[in-house]
Amino acid sequence: MGLYGLVLFMVVQRTKEVGVRKVLGAGMGSILWPFSRELVRLIGLAFILAAPVAWWVMSGWLNNFVYKISLSPFIFLLALLATGVVALLTVIFQSVKAALMNPVKSLRSE
Template sequence: MLAEIGGLWKAVYPNEKFEYAFYDDTIARFYEKEQKTAQLMNTAMGIAIFISCMGLFGLATFTAQQRTREIGIRKVLGASAASITTMLSKDFILLVAIALAVAAPVAWYCMQRWLEHFAYRTTIAWWIFAVAGLSAMLIALLTVSFQAVKAALASPVKSLRVE
């Protein structure tokens, strides 16, 4: 089929070169920039999440060390490991919730502005932010819970003998 079209082209325009492109390839080239941007953003998000988890882990370790004596006293008075883990984790979960409350409107606004430049637009559903928020809280809880459980299971005698 292309050979026939090329022959007809040469008959009508003998001095012009026959060049063609498939429509789906042309459309795909329009979105190459967005695909490269998506790859870059995914890499940056992965690095940012990793660095955030490292910082959160360090902060949880520091908090557990600062509250070692309090944790020891609570254990001697009968607190369970679950209640101590909850006590140490809820502050971090609150911070993640505040960060989500600040970041979600900014992210929604930026996404709306970015989507305005496309011919076919879509709306951003609320559940996307809910899933992102729950994922962030789950990641924070998993990161902090390791140190919280470690502090809750430590011997209260060692923590109270420090001074």
């Protein structure tokens, strides 16, 4: 829900920008790119900050068990991939919805 709310907030904040881009002849890709670029940066930063903390907490917790397993980087990369896919699908859904909207409505909303 937090990711959906963040993306929805970003799209609402940039509705006029999308309308202007569309009026000037921008394609779907050039409308989707700014949204996805910003979100990918945020997800990357969150992963860089959270991965070491998660590794430290999980390795401490897993050492309490009799049968121990080691944490591989593959688990963290899989989590990053899953988060990225969900985030990009959310961004694409909201951005396409904003891009398909009539630009006159977005520019006349004041």
